[in-house]
Amino acid sequence: MPAVQETVDRVRAIDLDQYKWGFSTSIESEKAPKGLSEEVIRFISGKKGEPQWLLDWRFEALRRWRTLEEPNWARVHHPKIEYDELYYYAAPKKGGGPASLDEVDPELLKTFEKLGIPLKEQAVLAGVEGARVAVDAVFDSVSVATTYKEELAKAGVIFCSISEAVREHPDLVRKYLGSVVPVTDNFFATLNSAVFTDGSFVYVPKGVRCPMELSTYFRINEQNTGQFERTLIIADKGSYVSYLEGCTAPKRDENQLHAAVVELVALDDAEIKYSTVQNWFPGDKEGKGGIYNFVTKRGDCRGKNSKISWTQVETGSAITWKYPSCILRGDNSQGEFYSIAVSNGHQQVDSGTKMLHLGKNTVSRIISKGIAAGRSDNTYRGLVSAHRKAAGARNFTNCDSLLIGQECGAHTVPYIESKNATAVFEHEATTSKIAEDQLFYCTQRGLNEEEAVALIVNGFVKDVLQQLPMEFAVEAQKLIAVSLEGSVG
Amino acid sequence: MLEIRNLHAEIDGKPILKGVSLAVKPGEVAAIMGPNGSGKSTLSYVIAGKDEYEVTEGEVLLDGESLLGMDPDERAAKGLFLAFQYPLEIPGVATMTFLKAALNAQRKKRGEDEIAPADFIRSVNRAADKLGISREMLRRALNVGFSGGEKKRMEILQMALLEPRMCVLDETDSGLDIDALRIVAEGVNSLRAKNRAFLVITHYQRLLSHIVPDTVHVMADGRIAKSGGPELANELEAKGYADFAARPAA
Ligand SMILES: Nc1ncnc2c1ncn2[C@@H]1O[C@H](COP(=O)(O)OP(=O)(O)OP(=O)(O)O)[C@@H](O)[C@H]1O
Ligand SMILES: [Mg+2]
Numbered sequence: 072m073p074a075v076q077e078t079v080d081r082v083r084a085i086d087l088d089q090y091k092w093g094f095s096t097s098i099e100s101e102k103a104p105k106g107l108s109e110e111v112i113r114f115i116s117g118k119k120g121e122p123q124w125l126l127d128w129r130f131e132a133l134r135r136w137r138t139l140e141e142p143n144w145a146r147v148h149h150p151k152i153e154y155d156e157l158y159y160y161a162a163p164k165k166g167g168g169p170a171s172l173d174e175v176d177p178e179l180l181k182t183f184e185k186l187g188i189p190l191k192e193q194a195v196l197a198g199v200e201g202a203r204v205a206v207d208a209v210f211d212s213v214s215v216a217t218t219y220k221e222e223l224a225k226a227g228v229i230f231c232s233i234s235e236a237v238r239e240h241p242d243l244v245r246k247y248l249g250s251v252v253p254v255t256d257n258f259f260a261t262l263n264s265a266v267f268t269d270g271s272f273v274y275v276p277k278g279v280r281c282p283m284e285l286s287t288y289f290r291i292n293e294q295n296t297g298q299f300e301r302t303l304i305i306a307d308k309g310s311y312v313s314y315l316e317g318c319t320a321p322k323r324d325e326n327q328l329h330a331a332v333v334e335l336v337a338l339d340d341a342e343i344k345y346s347t348v349q350n351w352f353p354g355d356k357e358g359k360g361g362i363y364n365f366v367t368k369r370g371d372c373r374g375k376n377s378k379i380s381w382t383q384v385e386t387g388s389a390i391t392w393k394y395p396s397c398i399l400r401g402d403n404s405q406g407e408f409y410s411i412a413v414s415n416g417h418q419q420v421d422s423g424t425k426m427l428h429l430g431k432n433t434v435s436r437i438i439s440k441g442i443a444a445g446r447s448d449n450t451y452r453g454l455v456s457a458h459r460k461a462a463g464a465r466n467f468t469n470c471d472s473l474l475i476g477q478e479c480g481a482h483t484v485p486y487i488e489s490k491n492a493t494a495v496f497e498h499e500a501t502t503s504k505i506a507e508d509q510l511f512y513c514t515q516r517g518l519n520e521e522e523a524v525a526l527i528v529n530g531f532v533k534d535v536l537q538q539l540p541m542e543f544a545v546e547a548q549k550l551i552a553v554s555l556e557g558s559v560g
Numbered sequence: 561m562l563e564i565r566n567l568h569a570e571i572d573g574k575p576i577l578k579g580v581s582l583a584v585k586p587g588e589v590a591a592i593m594g595p596n597g598s599g600k601s602t603l604s605y606v607i608a609g610k611d612e613y614e615v616t617e618g619e620v621l622l623d624g625e626s627l628l629g630m631d632p633d634e635r636a637a638k639g640l641f642l643a644f645q646y647p648l649e650i651p652g653v654a655t656m657t658f659l660k661a662a663l664n665a666q667r668k669k670r671g672e673d674e675i676a677p678a679d680f681i682r683s684v685n686r687a688a689d690k691l692g693i694s695r696e697m698l699r700r701a702l703n704v705g706f707s708g709g710e711k712k713r714m715e716i717l718q719m720a721l722l723e724p725r726m727c728v729l730d731e732t733d734s735g736l737d738i739d740a741l742r743i744v745a746e747g748v749n750s751l752r753a754k755n756r757a758f759l760v761i762t763h764y765q766r767l768l769s770h771i772v773p774d775t776v777h778v779m780a781d782g783r784i785a786k787s788g789g790p791e792l793a794n795e796l797e798a799k800g801y802a803d804f805a806a807r808p809a810a
Contacts, residue, residue, distance in 0.1 A: 515636055517633050517636040517665040517722070526661055530653035530701065
């Protein structure tokens, strides 16, 4: 899966700024009017031909959102977001939902190509073995191309855009949408519920092991358009699915808001692995113009013996506010969170996880590796809690931070709550610096400073990289190196 | 091969090297002895290009080419190797991975192709066997949890693999037991060659009875105070450094 590899090469090749994908396509787009109102929501819902229940659901969210305040507890700072100045819907005019890639706007394909996204899936289309990654590409807000659907359909796996799911599988959507992240969960999730435009839907039926890794690339393209993705993944009893998400965005002057919601549901004995490589525009050298990434990701281990793993490599965004969480409801269920968060320049990252132990003998594991360089701020915030009934709950948390240079900061904020005396929670944390002596040792052996930093950093994040699917891991490793370019010397 | 001319260097404004002059010919093994704090490690760091030392006067030439303007990695690619007195740990990076990265980085700088994986493994294994380094150790993170002696052996392994022309060894013998000392000395001796030179910093005659030097220099208070043949090492062993106690510059 060469997506990230190609992107990395491209970044290397175009040596203009810290972030080198500053272009936008000239595809005409169709926008809803600026700002947030019943009319805009009606417009979005109408565009998608949604049923009344969903429109009502959105209205309810809007009503609740108007009563909420933007949270301010995270260690991030940004200019006030003018929600009335944003566009909440933009769709490429052509290619509203083509049946095949041939029908996709060539301009659009070119954009993907520039990004190195293998949407064209040369390999896949040519039928090359080993390139079997299904891509549900989201261009701005509308899914314009989906590959490998038939193969998945054979296995009974549903993988489509959420709009399509609303039309084709309304019962599943209605049953599970908002069941993990309720409409009123938090400011950004509620906003998303009101205006979500598109995203992915996955359903893996009972006993089915999804025959390939499912993958989505996100890209924000339209100027001033908030991106409100909504993803819903359901693994029915005894099933397994691995889902990969990766993203890039073009350069912009104004900050761009991204408030996605991802809901995962694992029933009895099911397992979901969700991996993210996130590389949005972090802002220029002064920290201007990057993406604001306020995401709600939550997995519900609803059934007994179920398992949900989050693995994330975060290298982008001006501001990241993100806490992929697990609700360990089923007895013996397991939650995992593996994270690498790299911050450089003026980036602000406040990320972590929540593990809520509700069922008996539930187990969670948190491995977080924060790397701060430049003048960035990197905070790990984690909550582990055991409910009264969570007898025998266990958690192991390991949080390591690595500082590169003198002007960055790393912070660890663990919260632990236990209402059951038999729960056992362990927490380890370290903060280290790349020592001058370590760098000198490596350079004496022939590595240049950047290679030396990359090598040391890769050693630092090894435990997490190992959790990613192989190809993804190799590319994530390179992406990390690119993100840290220019952090020493 | 290596020529050091009237080298002055300081750290945080404090002069440490105060006019070191020294030449090492191709094929030569030169030893540097001298009391603690006389500037031996500093000299090795300055030769290798460590950032925090400021050279205020003098020259360091490798085959007539000045090293002082080069970054440490360029010097390494030119064939300079420093075996550290205190080798550093690189957590999470398997020794094999580190060795390969270093070797290929040097080859790249010299415009050579990357080494073929099979050749790489063969040469690492060969060098490791000679030095009594186990395969298991090669898979572990570099120097992490290695004993003092194991770290020193690992330095020699790297030296053998990188095939430098100018090898500077800073107290590679300290912390070694008798067997390890013999193994390390054999490792060095087997690398002795017409076109390769060694600068061996040590406190002990013991090492020099295994690696017999061509010349011995005594460093005191940031200068070479005396030079001679191997017999000078014996003399020092008997008499100590009393004669070279810091004295005002002549
Ligand atoms: N970072 C530093 N700041 C101040 N002084 C330093 C620094 N590094 C070294 N020195 C001083 O420089 C002098 C020479 O140190 P150096 O390590 O070169 O000695 P050495 O001959 O290698 O000693 P040893 O035999 O103990 O290894 C010492 O007085 C030491 O304290
Ligand atoms: Mg020393």
